[in-house]
Amino acid sequence: MAHAPIRLDQFETYLKDHGLSRTKPRRVLYRALASAGPQTAPQLITTLGSEMDRATVYRTLDFFLVNAIAVRTTDGHVELGESFRPHHHHLVCTICGRSQAVDDQILEGALTEAAKRQGFMLQTHQVELAGLCSKCQTLSKSVIQ
Amino acid sequence: MAHAPIRLDQFETYLKDHGLSRTKPRRVLYRALASAGPQTAPQLITTLGSEMDRATVYRTLDFFLVNAIAVRTTDGHVELGESFRPHHHHLVCTICGRSQAVDDQILEGALTEAAKRQGFMLQTHQVELAGLCSKCQTLSKSVIQ
DNA sequence: ATCTATGCAAAGTCTTTGCAGTCCA
DNA sequence: TGGACTGCAAAGACTTTGCATAGAT
Numbered sequence: 469m470a471h472a473p474i475r476l477d478q479f480e481t482y483l484k485d486h487g488l489s490r491t492k493p494r495r496v497l498y499r500a501l502a503s504a505g506p507q508t509a510p511q512l513i514t515t516l517g518s519e520m521d522r523a524t525v526y527r528t529l530d531f532f533l534v535n536a537i538a539v540r541t542t543d544g545h546v547e548l549g550e551s552f553r554p555h556h557h558h559l560v561c562t563i564c565g566r567s568q569a570v571d572d573q574i575l576e577g578a579l580t581e582a583a584k585r586q587g588f589m590l591q592t593h594q595v596e597l598a599g600l601c602s603k604c605q606t607l608s609k610s611v612i613q
Numbered sequence: 614m615a616h617a618p619i620r621l622d623q624f625e626t627y628l629k630d631h632g633l634s635r636t637k638p639r640r641v642l643y644r645a646l647a648s649a650g651p652q653t654a655p656q657l658i659t660t661l662g663s664e665m666d667r668a669t670v671y672r673t674l675d676f677f678l679v680n681a682i683a684v685r686t687t688d689g690h691v692e693l694g695e696s697f698r699p700h701h702h703h704l705v706c707t708i709c710g711r712s713q714a715v716d717d718q719i720l721e722g723a724l725t726e727a728a729k730r731q732g733f734m735l736q737t738h739q740v741e742l743a744g745l746c747s748k749c750q751t752l753s754k755s756v757i758q
Numbered sequence: 759a760t761c762t763a764t765g766c767a768a769a770g771t772c773t774t775t776g777c778a779g780t781c782c783a
Numbered sequence: 784t785g786g787a788c789t790g791c792a793a794a795g796a797c798t799t800t801g802c803a804t805a806g807a808t
Contacts, residue, residue: 489788509772523775527788561733570728570731574730582717588745593743602732634762636763658797668765668766
């Protein structure tokens, strides 16, 4: 999964502007989410175990969620909020749980048009897609046949 | 939370048509989800603990998810899938709060195509749109100018 | 009759919590 | 310095797994 450059200074500014403490664990977790995308707590613990305690991962995750620095996705992963990454939606595989980002201008346009057909001027939207990824499509076929 | 009548026969038919076993625990879990709406595994275990084993709750939940009988929501709850409750999206006006249903085949097609572009076969989706309804667009213009 | 699903019980993970020490503003 | 944050360690909650039995087609 490709990601935009890590805007660590944007994060620091955000904390400062909101009167929140800037600590090492918060920076570490922010970098992890910015560079590796949506992850679960256990995944982050595995990756960051040497840099911060498990309890701190959970507490910092809660802190991020409460302060809108991150959001939870349909499949239980956590990712940076809208302010810290480009706008996109999710596509989750219902079998293997793999999740990938959708950044699709055609889809964005379709949403705007659909709203317009009903007389609305679209301001915001949330979209969650779920289905079978290419790998699981193949696997389920071979099982069924 | 108000819910549509429990279509247990629809569920039975679905299982039969897909060559899946119809068992008591599956019926119990289905009724629980149909009558009480989205719930977490622990909640279901508390409620149904006397009727089925914890392990069975988890296994049946997985079974429901894999077979698209249920889906997972953003906050980690599980609810019945599209086939077992009316499909609809919402369009909410951010000023007057008026909400209307969206039943737009073009939009549905656009979602399917967007998933396909990433190699996914779309099974379910959730869409929430928000913006200004025609009336409030007019009103806000007259206020601004 | 065969194959699948369930219950039981135990093991394995994940998450939360209390407290003492450390770091930030 | 004072208050907030972190690490450590233990407790608690959640989820998964193996195996024998019961149930479904």
